[in-house]
Amino acid sequence: MRKSRNRKPKPATEEPAKPAKGKPTGQSVKRPVILVAGDAAIDWFLYPVPAGSSNTNWRQLPSMHSTAVPGGVCLLTHFLKQMVKAEGGRSVVVGPELNEPQLREFPPDKVIHSNAILEDPDAGDKQRQGQRLRISKALGFMGPAQGTPQLRFPAVPTPVADIIVLDDVGNGFRDDLKAWPSALKGANQPWVVHKMSSPLATGPLWDRLTKSHPEKRVVVVTAEALRQIAEVQLSSGLSWERTARDFVFQIQRSPHLRTLQQCPYLVVLFGVEGAILYQGGELETPSTLIFDPFNLEGQYQDSISGTVFGLTALMTASLASSMAVRGIENLVDAIKTGLRQARCFLERGYPHDPSVPFLPNAEEWN
Numbered sequence: 001m002r003k004s005r006n007r008k009p010k011p012a013t014e015e016p017a018k019p020a021k022g023k024p025t026g027q028s029v030k031r032p033v034i035l036v037a038g039d040a041a042i043d044w045f046l047y048p049v050p051a052g053s054s055n056t057n058w059r060q061l062p063s064m065h066s067t068a069v070p071g072g073v074c075l076l077t078h079f080l081k082q083m084v085k086a087e088g089g090r091s092v093v094v095g096p097e098l099n100e101p102q103l104r105e106f107p108p109d110k111v112i113h114s115n116a117i118l119e120d121p122d123a124g125d126k127q128r129q130g131q132r133l134r135i136s137k138a139l140g141f142m143g144p145a146q147g148t149p150q151l152r153f154p155a156v157p158t159p160v161a162d163i164i165v166l167d168d169v170g171n172g173f174r175d176d177l178k179a180w181p182s183a184l185k186g187a188n189q190p191w192v193v194h195k196m197s198s199p200l201a202t203g204p205l206w207d208r209l210t211k212s213h214p215e216k217r218v219v220v221v222t223a224e225a226l227r228q229i230a231e232v233q234l235s236s237g238l239s240w241e242r243t244a245r246d247f248v249f250q251i252q253r254s255p256h257l258r259t260l261q262q263c264p265y266l267v268v269l270f271g272v273e274g275a276i277l278y279q280g281g282e283l284e285t286p287s288t289l290i291f292d293p294f295n296l297e298g299q300y301q302d303s304i305s306g307t308v309f310g311l312t313a314l315m316t317a318s319l320a321s322s323m324a325v326r327g328i329e330n331l332v333d334a335i336k337t338g339l340r341q342a343r344c345f346l347e348r349g350y351p352h353d354p355s356v357p358f359l360p361n362a363e364e365w366n
Contacts, residue, residue, distance in 0.1 A: 031089075031090060031091055031092050032091045032092070032162040032163065032324040032325070033091070033092045033160065033161045033162050033163075034080060034084070034091050034092065034093045034095075034161065034162070034165060034321070034324055035094050035095065035158055035159065035161035035163070035164045035165070035190075036073060036076055036077045036080060036093065036094065036095030036096070036164075036165045036167070037073060037095070037096075037153055037158070037164070037165075037166055037167070037173070037179070037180070037181045038072065038073035038076070038153065038166050038167030038168055038169070038173050038195075039072050039073060039112070039167055039169045039170070039171040039172065039173045040071075040073050040074060040096065040111045040112070040149070040151050040152075040153055041072030041073075041074075041112045041114055041169075041171075042069070042070065042071055042098075042103050042106060042111055042112070042114070043068070043069045043070070043071035043075070043113075043114050043115075043116070044066060044067070044068055044069075044113055044114065044115045044116070045066065045067045045068075045069065045116055045117075045118050045133075045135075045350070046064050046065070046066050046115070046116070046117050046118065047064065047067075047118035047119065047133055048062060048063070048064055048065075048119070049062065049063045049064065049065045050062055051063075067358060068100050068103035068104050069100075069103070069358055069359065070097070070103065071112075071114055071309065071310070072112070072169065072171075073095065073096055073153050073167040074095075074096050074097060074098050074153075075309075075310045075313050075359075076095070076165065076167045076195070076310075076313040076316060077093065077095030077096055077097055078097065078359055079310070079313060079314050079317035079318075079360075080095065080165065080317040080320060080321055081093045081095075082362045082364075083317055083318060083321040083362070084321050084324075085362035086362040086363070087321065087325065090324070090325045091324040091325060094158070094159060094161070095153075095165075096153040106151065108142040108143050108149075109143070109144040109145070109149070109150065110144075110149055110150045110151045111149050111150075111151040112141055112142070112149055112171055113142040113143070114138070114140075114309065115138075115139035115140060115141070116137065116138045116139055116309070117136050117137040117139065118133040118134065118135060118136065118306075118350060119133065119134070119136040119306065120132070120133055120352065121133075121134050121136075121304075121305035121306045121349065130352050131351075131352055131353075132348065132349035132350065132351060132352055133306075133349055133350045133351070133352055134304075134305065134306025134308060134349040135306050135307045135308060135309065136306050148171060148172030148176075149171060149172060152172075152173065152176060152178070152179035153179070157182045158181040158182050158183045159183065160183055160188060160190075161181070161183040161190045162188075162190055162191065162324065163190055163191045163193060163320055163323055163324055164181055164183055164184060164190050164192050164193070165192075165193045165195070165317075165320045166192065166193070166194045166195065166196075166205070167195050167313065168194060168195060168196045168197065168205060169197040170197050170199060170203075173205070174203040174204065174205035174206065175203055175204055175205070177204060180205065180208075184208075189213070189216055190216070191216045191323060192209060192213045192216065192217045192218070193218045193220065193316060193319060194209060194217060194218065194219045194220065195220045195312065195313065196219060196220065196225075197221075197222075198225045198228050199228075200221060200226070200229070200260065201257075201259040201260050206259070210259060210262065214262075214264070214281060215264050215281065216264070217263060217264055218264075218265040218266075218267065218319060218323070218328075219260070219263045219265065219266050219267065220267045220269065220312070220315070220316050220319065221260075221266070221267070221268055221269070222270075222312060223236070223243075223268055223269065223270045223271075223297070226250075226257075226268065229256050231256045232250050232254055232256060232257065233246065233250065234246050234247060234250060236270075236297050237298065237299075238296075239296070240274060240289060240296065243270065243297065244276065244287075244289045247268065247276055247278075247287075248287060251266075251278060251280075261280045262280050262281045263278070263280050263281065264279060264280065264281045265278075265279055265328070265331065266279075266280060267319065267331075267335060269312060269315060270291075270297040271297050271298050271300070271301050272300055272301055272311060272339055272342045272343050272346060273291065273292045273295045273296065273297050273298065273299065273300050273301070273339075274289065274290055274291035274292060274297060274339070275289075275290045275291075275335050275339065276288070276289055276290070277290070277331060277335060288332055290332065290335050290336055290339070300343065301346065304346055304347065306349065307346065308345055308346055308348075308349060308350065310345075311342045311345065311346065314338065314341060314342050314345055315335075315338035315339065315341070315342050316338075317338075318334055318335075318337050318338030318341055319331065319334045319335065319338060322334035344360075344364070345360055348364070
């Protein structure tokens, strides 16, 4: 297995643009289209507000403020649009977006609500407190009493795309054929970037993609999702070399990972500290381990108080935005950039100042 240390990944703007591998050269003059579809969610954040001076009784007491933020496929769309904007708009992103007034209109029976408590990680530090918030406690989800959420994206026919990004977290999208992008059926065979959560490699969508996109497919999963398969033994925290050996052994010999073994490009994320790029199917390229030489899996994230939602979505967006302008050949550099951007988001957290955008924007990716 090849190793690639994730010390100083190249900035995303350093390399010249070129069409993705397999794209007709006649289309190189137009901007590639990235289409986003998948499971929707709304992230609700609660955070304490101190008592103030007011004639209104409730304002004189400590209270809780709530903020609704796009989650799921809408969050992935946001990340992609901001990354493309940061690179000069060399691609076009088509995907669902919801603003806060709209977010507050959808009840849990239509779209999954995730809930979390935010706290100031620097509380008590007079120089740093009051600048950022991070998730201190996840409160779980709210959804329909029966069945799956009703809201689906996309809800209308989709345009022809060069890259289709699927946010498949197992909340109904993978089973609803009517919700799949019509561009998947296109004769131009777009690349598919498939972000997938547990249960892995199952359902009608997976079966369809293994047949329709045997070569032009990048699957993104987390190491934790692999470890949820009882028969898969994947070490953590011992050494990067041991983890890499475990992964290669399991992917090549475990019958429970046989369909994943056939992925032309499989990206396994080990937190924000590392990743493995495995090339299966007809490709016989050695796997590549990208890792932080100073931190094992989880160590960097554990050194930061609190967390944020959407780290895997952010790294998936980084891969797709890079593929659109640099092709599949630069996937290792794209993974490095995604890990770096995920760390930036983790350190940034959510702003305490309401005048600052709640989610990272294009300027923060430059």
